Amino acid sequence: MQKNKSIVLGITGGIAAYKAAELVRLLVKNNIDVQVVMTEAACQFITPITMQALSGKPVYTGMWDASIPNGMPHIELSRLADAIVIAPASADFIAKLVHGRADDLLSTLCLARDCALLVAPAMNKQMWENPATQRNIAQLKTDSIAILGPDSGEQACGEIGLGRMLEAEDLLTLIKAHFQPKLLQGKKVLITAGATLEMIDPVRAITNLSSGKMGIAIAQAAYEMGAEVTLIHGKVDAPLPKSTRNISAPSADAMYETVMCNVADQDVFIGVAAVADYTPAQKSGHKIKKSEQALSIQLNRTKDILADVASLPNAPFCVGFAAETDHLLTYAEQKRIAKKLPLIVANTATEAMGSDENEVTLLDKNGAHPLERAQKFAIAQEILRHVALSSSD
Numbered sequence: 001m002q003k004n005k006s007i008v009l010g011i012t013g014g015i016a017a018y019k020a021a022e023l024v025r026l027l028v029k030n031n032i033d034v035q036v037v038m039t040e041a042a043c044q045f046i047t048p049i050t051m052q053a054l055s056g057k058p059v060y061t062g063m064w065d066a067s068i069p070n071g072m073p074h075i076e077l078s079r080l081a082d083a084i085v086i087a088p089a090s091a092d093f094i095a096k097l098v099h100g101r102a103d104d105l106l107s108t109l110c111l112a113r114d115c116a117l118l119v120a121p122a123m124n125k126q127m128w129e130n131p132a133t134q135r136n137i138a139q140l141k142t143d144s145i146a147i148l149g150p151d152s153g154e155q156a157c158g159e160i161g162l163g164r165m166l167e168a169e170d171l172l173t174l175i176k177a178h179f180q181p182k183l184l185q186g187k188k189v190l191i192t193a194g195a196t197l198e199m200i201d202p203v204r205a206i207t208n209l210s211s212g213k214m215g216i217a218i219a220q221a222a223y224e225m226g227a228e229v230t231l232i233h234g235k236v237d238a239p240l241p242k243s244t245r246n247i248s249a250p251s252a253d254a255m256y257e258t259v260m261c262n263v264a265d266q267d268v269f270i271g272v273a274a275v276a277d278y279t280p281a282q283k284s285g286h287k288i289k290k291s292e293q294a295l296s297i298q299l300n301r302t303k304d305i306l307a308d309v310a311s312l313p314n315a316p317f318c319v320g321f322a323a324e325t326d327h328l329l330t331y332a333e334q335k336r337i338a339k340k341l342p343l344i345v346a347n348t349a350t351e352a353m354g355s356d357e358n359e360v361t362l363l364d365k366n367g368a369h370p371l372e373r374a375q376k377f378a379i380a381q382e383i384l385r386h387v388a389l390s391s392s393d
Helices: 017-029 048-055 073-079 091-099 105-111 125-129 131-142 168-178 213-224 252-262 305-310 328-338 376-391
Strands: 006-011 033-038 083-089 116-121 151-154 160-164 188-193 198-201 204-206 228-233 245-248 268-271 278-280 299-301 317-324 343-348 360-364 367-370
Touching: 006 017, 006 105, 017 033, 017 048, 017 083, 017 168, 033 048, 033 105, 083 091, 083 105, 083 168, 091 105, 091 116, 091 131, 116 168, 125 131, 125 160, 168 213, 188 213, 188 252, 198 278, 204 278, 213 228, 213 268, 213 376, 228 252, 252 305, 268 305, 268 376, 305 317, 317 328, 317 376, 328 343, 328 360, 343 376, 360 376
Parallel strands: 006 033, 006 083, 083 116, 188 228, 188 268, 228 245, 268 317, 317 343
Antiparallel strands: 151 160, 198 204, 278 299, 343 360, 360 367
């Protein structure tokens, strides 16, 4: 069994230190071992006792802690960690990292580390925008230190702008992503997700029950595997990933045009969106009034995004989805062959749409590969592992 990941969470002096408490709670909930180290300034904003209660471990604040047998906590703590995360990282502490200063336990720990370092900046927007800070951030990136954020929004000082620390859930996502095998490193992945809206008049539309959750899960999983991800989405019922490039395309025509404008340099295309097969031939510019007479709407066939992408010269590795109500594998394999796809994902439409779970079968030239029912993110990871292996053949 794979052992739990272990991190050192460094907390520096800043009002965003209160977010570190929620981050510790989420990390522990996700089976990540957390050892908290706090600077003297951090203790002015939140207490070590709080962090000890949440992490279940003693909190280290000084260089000369007698509980470390060899008297060298800056060595001992880093050797037990898979990564060090500084959240919040103040402007002062970032400057320390750049210049290799080691005048307290946390800065010494970072200098003596033998693992990855991830830094979540948190400061006033003027401090963030200051040329000195921007030079320091650029140097940290050059030194292969990961920068997590910052976010933009209202700050404790009342001003609005870049500089506030990412929320705990966003940091958790990025930390977990750091530990994922980078099976798609250097790859560009284009994904469609969600339902299209085919307008009948300004207030009515033809659509479907797709929530977009599967496509969003694949986009997030692809990012965590190292890919550069573009997500083209229709109507979705789940938050879009913050780590991907997201483009809205509400209708079938809009999604077709957006895909074709972005597909040229992509390595992988995954068509998860439930794109309408038909769209009204004429769209009324005003609301159609209800009457006693039956209403007839002529529908025209929409363009087939997946088939057209797969037929492009130097087409990316194309993955389709087949949602069927009956004869699932038969219809899915027919679709795969007709559109000349290397891989198609088959699932029962009534069970998948809107659910947080899915049960799918992967179909390729080697046959059927069923996946057990699981959360959609876990399914997404399995699909992408198959893609990474198949697209490298």
